[in-house]
Amino acid sequence: MYAEFRLKLPNGEYVWVDDTFTVIPGPDGQFEFQVGFGSVIEERKRLEENLRQARETLEERVKERTLELAKVNQTLIEVMLKGLFPFERESAFLVNLYQRNLKRSSRDSVK
Numbered sequence: 431m432y433a434e435f436r437l438k439l440p441n442g443e444y445v446w447v448d449d450t451f452t453v454i455p456g457p458d459g460q461f462e463f464q465v466g467f468g469s470v471i472e473e474r475k476r477l478e479e480n481l482r483q484a485r486e487t488l489e490e491r492v493k494e495r496t497l498e499l500a501k502v503n504q505t506l507i508e509v510m511l512k513g514l515f516p517f518e519r520e521s522a523f524l525v526n527l528y529q530r531n532l533k534r535s536s537r538d539s540v541k
Contacts, residue, residue: 434446434448435449445470446472446475448468450466450467452464511524
């Protein structure tokens with residue numbers, strides 16, 4: 431069996447430990463003793479937490495940046511289309527058509 435857990439030391443501090451062990455049954459089939467070994471894994475746990483936090487930060491930054499780029503792209507399209515097509519109705523139609531195609535291509539790229 432394998433387990434990871436926090437172990438309280440005699441001085442009151444806690445450390446992360448991994449433990450691999452086997453339960454040895456007695457003649458009656460009940461638990462008699464266990465044999466195994468363990469290691470202190472404080473450094474590994476610290477690095478795992480750092481990695482988890484870095485991933486969360488990166489995911490949040492990607493979301494924020496994607497929203498920023500979408501807004502800038504939308505503004506650019508609207509400005510370009512209004513310059514090419516000074517008629518409001520036609521510009522709105524082209525912007526809408528572009529957005530639908532953009533959404534469709536995004537869905538297709540996820541598949």
